[in-house]
Amino acid sequence: MVGINPFENAQQEIKRAVGHLGLHPAVYEILKQPMKVLTVIIPVEMDDGTIRVFTGYRAQHNGALGPAKGGVRFHPGVTMDEVKALAMWMTFKCAVVGLPYGGGKGGVVCNPRELSPGELERLSRGYVRAIAEIAGPEKDIPAPDVYTNPQIMAWMMDEFSRYRGHNEFGFITGKPLAVGGSAGRNEATARGCAIAIREAAKLQGVSLANAAVAVQGFGNAGGIVARLLHEMGCRIVAVVDSSGGAYNPAGMDPVKLREHKTRTGSVKGYPGSKPVSSAELLTMECDILVPAALENQITASVAGQVKAKIIAEAANGPTTPEGDRVLEQKGVFVIPDILASAGGVTVSYFEWVQNNMGYYWTEQEVNRRLEEIMVRGFHEVAAMRKRGRDVDMRQAAYMVAVQKVAEAMAVRGWLGKAGRAPQVKARPA
Numbered sequence: 001m002v003g004i005n006p007f008e009n010a011q012q013e014i015k016r017a018v019g020h021l022g023l024h025p026a027v028y029e030i031l032k033q034p035m036k037v038l039t040v041i042i043p044v045e046m047d048d049g050t051i052r053v054f055t056g057y058r059a060q061h062n063g064a065l066g067p068a069k070g071g072v073r074f075h076p077g078v079t080m081d082e083v084k085a086l087a088m089w090m091t092f093k094c095a096v097v098g099l100p101y102g103g104g105k106g107g108v109v110c111n112p113r114e115l116s117p118g119e120l121e122r123l124s125r126g127y128v129r130a131i132a133e134i135a136g137p138e139k140d141i142p143a144p145d146v147y148t149n150p151q152i153m154a155w156m157m158d159e160f161s162r163y164r165g166h167n168e169f170g171f172i173t174g175k176p177l178a179v180g181g182s183a184g185r186n187e188a189t190a191r192g193c194a195i196a197i198r199e200a201a202k203l204q205g206v207s208l209a210n211a212a213v214a215v216q217g218f219g220n221a222g223g224i225v226a227r228l229l230h231e232m233g234c235r236i237v238a239v240v241d242s243s244g245g246a247y248n249p250a251g252m253d254p255v256k257l258r259e260h261k262t263r264t265g266s267v268k269g270y271p272g273s274k275p276v277s278s279a280e281l282l283t284m285e286c287d288i289l290v291p292a293a294l295e296n297q298i299t300a301s302v303a304g305q306v307k308a309k310i311i312a313e314a315a316n317g318p319t320t321p322e323g324d325r326v327l328e329q330k331g332v333f334v335i336p337d338i339l340a341s342a343g344g345v346t347v348s349y350f351e352w353v354q355n356n357m358g359y360y361w362t363e364q365e366v367n368r369r370l371e372e373i374m375v376r377g378f379h380e381v382a383a384m385r386k387r388g389r390d391v392d393m394r395q396a397a398y399m400v401a402v403q404k405v406a407e408a409m410a411v412r413g414w415l416g417k418a419g420r421a422p423q424v425k426a427r428p429a
């Protein structure tokens with residue numbers, strides 16, 4: 001959305017958490033910007049023989065806890081500030097669930113729908129060549145994000161392996177199973193989100209049986225979360241994608257919705273449904289709202305009209321800070337993005353571990369470990385919310401995460417003398 005800078009939003013969230021925790025101001029000074037940002041130019045030969053030059057970015061936010069980790073977005077609206085914000089959010093997403101990573105993110109300004117498969121492959125390989133120097137399993141590990149997928153990950157892994165001269169399966173996650181992908185990664189973002197929703201519903205006394213759910217975005221995160229929530233007994237009353245939406249208060253079957261979208265290109269026009277816009281979906285009567293598309297969807301004015309009891313942010317940064325204040329005042333229970341969407345990077349971590357070991361787990365094993373990490377992460381945040389005075393789930397999640405990153409920076413000596421004093425002053429009960 002024009003005029004709302006996701007990078008400035010991300011900075012505000014960190015500033016608040018540093019303040020709540022009573023940490024040394026140096027912590028904010030270090031965390032308020034990425035440690036490294038690379039802008040690259042990617043010349044691609046198009047099928048008609050012309051050369052088109054694309055712009056790409058890779059940002060590495062903070063490496064105190066481990067190598068940078070985060071997806072690559074292919075979208076016409078990608079900007080450097082968006083990538084910087086997404087990298088920053090990755091640092092705290094990894095920290096909140098206890099993964100040994102820092103935050104990274106990449107993006108290429110392009111519309112993949114306008115590219116042939118050959119052009120898309122050349123662009124993906126060109127992006128990897130351009131960022132190769134700063135990437136690698138020990139430095140920065142990309143993954144899928146909006147409009148990138150396992151096939152693109154496979155091309156990228158192959159290109160990086162050529163660059164290093166040997167197979168580097170651990171360079172990137174979200175790969176197809178045939179080339180070192182992990183069982184369960186495709187569903188992981190949605191599965192983690194569904195687990196967080198289940199825990200939130202228990203905490204808030206909301207029954208999932210027949211609960212009305214509205215989902216914005218019907219891709220990897222949104223499409224699969226709709227299916228998993230449907231399997232858990234919820235009623236999927238509305239879904240939208242970039243071309244339109246489908247609404248039916250009696251509920252819709254996400255598997256059939258997916259078949260309809262595969263056939264027609266959109267969820268709109270699903271048999272028995274009425275059209276619904278993204279704006280209508282966000283403010284409709286429902287129990288659970290899952291924004292699973294892009295940033296800055298729930299502004300203050302949208303938040304004022306939200307009727308959901310629980311919002312689970314499968315997307316990164318779907319709520320503006322002003323929108324967040326309104327939701328907080330209204331008492332809407334928000335599972336913040338850095339927690340609700342942490343399932344994907346958690347299973348990416350498992351994928352990287354499996355690549356490093358050369359030994360692969362079953363889907364059941366992956367899901368068991370994911371469940372454990374998500375439940376622990378959720379309750380750690382819920383406990384911080386209870387402990388802290390006047391903090392909501394988002395602030396609590398940032399407090400948990402910033403505390404872990406600040407502690408790592410302190411013991412590494414990044415905070416100098418300031419780091420030698422006890423860093424964390426948790427608010428008294």
Ligand SMILES: NC(=O)C1=CN([C@@H]2O[C@H](COP(=O)(O)OP(=O)(O)OC[C@H]3O[C@@H](n4cnc5c(N)ncnc54)[C@H](OP(=O)(O)O)[C@@H]3O)[C@@H](O)[C@H]2O)C=CC1
Pocket residue numbers: 144145146147148189216217218219220221222240241242243265266278292293294295314315316341342344345
């Ligand atoms: N994939 C992952 O592992 C993770 C993703 N996320 C976040 O989840 C969100 C979605 O990512 P993901 O599902 O992977 O991406 P996908 O590309 O798989 O899907 C994106 C979905 O959003 C829809 N969409 C795009 N623009 C709009 C719009 N203006 N209004 C309504 N819907 C729109 C797309 O519509 P259409 O189908 O018509 O193109 C598509 O259905 C992003 O914020 C991403 O950063 C977070 C953690 C991990």
Ligand SMILES: O=C(O)CCC(=O)C(=O)O
Pocket residue numbers: 069070071072093141142143144145173174316341342344345346348349
């Ligand atoms: O799987 C990963 O490494 C990162 C996924 C991602 O980009 C995200 O969580 O926003």
